[in-house]
Amino acid sequence: MNITRPTLILDEGKCRNNIQYMCEKAARLGVDLIPHFKTHQSEEIGKWFIEAGVDAITVSSVKMAQYFAKYGWKDITIAFPLNVLEIDSINEILHEGVRLKVLVVSAESIRLLINSLEGKVEVLIEVDAGYNRTGIATENSTEVRDIVGLINDSDKLDFYGLYCHPGNTYQTASTDDIKQIWADAILKVVELKDQLSDIAPGLKIRMGDTPGCTVVEDMAGIDEIGPGNFVFYDLVMNYLDVCNEDQIAVAVACPVVAKYPNRNQLIIHGGAVHFSKDHLYDGDENKFFGEVVIFNEGGWSPILDGIKLTSISQEHGILTATTEIIETIETGDVIGILPIHSCLTANLLKSYTTLDGSEISHLEKGF
Amino acid sequence: MNITRPTLILDEGKCRNNIQYMCEKAARLGVDLIPHFKTHQSEEIGKWFIEAGVDAITVSSVKMAQYFAKYGWKDITIAFPLNVLEIDSINEILHEGVRLKVLVVSAESIRLLINSLEGKVEVLIEVDAGYNRTGIATENSTEVRDIVGLINDSDKLDFYGLYCHPGNTYQTASTDDIKQIWADAILKVVELKDQLSDIAPGLKIRMGDTPGCTVVEDMAGIDEIGPGNFVFYDLVMNYLDVCNEDQIAVAVACPVVAKYPNRNQLIIHGGAVHFSKDHLYDGDENKFFGEVVIFNEGGWSPILDGIKLTSISQEHGILTATTEIIETIETGDVIGILPIHSCLTANLLKSYTTLDGSEISHLEKGF
Helix, strand or coil, X not given: CCCCCCEEEECHHHHHHHHXXXXXXXXXXXXXXXXXXXXXXCHHHHHHHHHCCCCCEEXXXXXXXXXXXXXXXXXXXXXXXXXXHHHHHHHHHHHCCCXXXXXXXXXXXXXXHHHHCCCXXXXXXXXXXXXXXXCEXXXXXXXXXXXXXXXXXXXXXXXXXXXXXXXXXXXXXXXXXXXXXXXXXHHHHHHHHXXXXXXXXXXXXXXXXXXXXXXXCCCCCCCEECCCHHHCCCHHHHHCCCCCHHHCCEEEEEXXXXXXXXXXXXXXECCHHHHCCCCEECCCXXXXXXXXXXXXXXXXXXXXXXXXXXXXXCCEEEEEECHHHHHHCCCCCEEEEEECCHHHHHHHHCEEEECCCCEEECCCXXX | CCCCCCEEEECHHHHHHHHHHHHHHHHHHCCEECCECCCCCCHHHHHHHHHCCCCCEEECXXXXXXXXXXXXXXXXXXEEECCHHHHHHHHHHHHCCCEEEEEECCHXXXXXXXHHCCCCEEEEEEEECCCCCCCEECCXXXXXXXXXXXXXXXXXXXXXXXXXXXXXXXXXXXXXXXXXXXXXXXXXXXXXXXXXXXXXXXXXXXXXXXXXHHHCCCCCCCCEECCCHHHCCCHHHHHCCCCCHHHCCEEEEEEEEEEEHHHCEEEEECCHHHHCCCCEECCCCCEECEEEECEECCEECCCCCCEEEEEECCCEEEEEECHHHHHHCCCCCEEEXXXXXXXXXXXXXXXXXXXXXXXXXXXXXXX
């Protein structure tokens, strides 16, 4: 590889293993995997999912649905509260013959949707089991019933099921906490399902989030899972003990442009326009923006001890390191940074380079 | 305007006023304005600078230099430590007849540069007056002298001057602190210049950063300034008291997609893929990711009291607001968010829509 500027390197083997792992887990637990494509946003990586047997996907925006529809996907869930202002784009997708599922969080948007829809869509009601971002509280079965009633009354809408993204798993201290959040959420959503059995006998339950989908083994009651981040994983997942570092499938190659041994720092070309501003804290509560690896024949090394990306501005990254490590890295070297948050990093870098030097596209590149 | 999804709105009048203000200030203080184009990254906004009399610019990457060279700019400073791995692109820019200035922070990169350069470049030595990011410490005059010597010995290089970006102005508590940082930095850089007078009699001093360039009135000793953010300003600048909120020239139009009056929250389509993850803290030390304005005939309202963007994930934004404000905003409304950091927001949204609905391009869109 001839790297001259910040470049997102993708280890295809690790990525395909991650896909395979989640497909096998879903099959083993008897749930359908409807993977979320917001992390990779790539039609080519989408093909690796097709090869693994996936035919229905989740996205987080209408734009992303348009992109994957263009590349032939025929079963797409837009897992973001329905924005009726985008109805023209939604109708366009329907006209392309896509089986479209939308997420609804209020009766009001159902009414607006019915008025302007030029085809038939399936509706998932998003419910909230305690994350407090979007969705109707699972306790509020009356509101959910009312919405199911509106859907059942419309010949443009089919009620598909309940969608729950327990994203509070990202704020946990252990994988046991993640399992507990899921157990609670499943209990609540299944209870809600039971309360709807008279008006929605065949409804499906879909649960999201990579932490839960990776570590939870008891998925009784759930029909579908929709994780996204697992395709690459990242340091957030690694620090949550959800993945091992060798499952992280992306690293940003960054040229070293300056050395300051007197203050134990190196400067790389790699900043907020490559990594966003997500961060984690090390054992001493020091903020950091990435871990360092060294590229080698087969990909990259384990994470180096004694060096971290400790500060970023728009294009600059500052690495703070021990004297021993500083001595091994020179201006002009290209080092690897494992990202804190792979979704945002991929969204910023807009294309992937595999270990053999092939380029793989990303939605944001020219769509 | 027909806004259906997150869209970066540009108030051309405010932007042109910001450009005019900085041009007039530079003229009044007798310094040359070499504006930094990393904030807007737009050839069309570049033309507004031409109309204001600017003919030399600063950029923060070789990619950005290639972009502006393509659109006819002939005097470009790449204000990022020279990355010799990008020499092929640098040579291409030279072959297009650009008067190129590069930033150097070590003798080593001078040697590498001389070996592979296919034309003539001017060199600025970056010096560090206390910010501790990049550059040679101003106290280290011996190292600077050595580099000037190497430059003077090469027929491919011309020594242009000293570049100092006192970015620690971003961490100040008052505009007096900003002025003090600049006064200290000017003193140090001018002293260094005096020490080089025998080998570099005509060297120029360029200082960067929008906070300093906006508030400092005493620029004696400086030849050039290179601020960037001032073209739009943002909440960081507003919270530093560097600009008034009515000088902020960009706002992101975001559709409201859900309301949760019971917890005083609204959900917008507008998240980390639109705003990055920069944040500020309010008077009670609560983190927030943007302020809210309402679009109107002439642009947008003053910042609303009692509502802030308090949390963001990839596509979702959570607004926390008083009951009174919640009652005035409905699902399907489009509200405005003033960004914390306009450079990163523009880099993510990749195009501008002016108040009359025209689209203005950004480098990241298809370059």
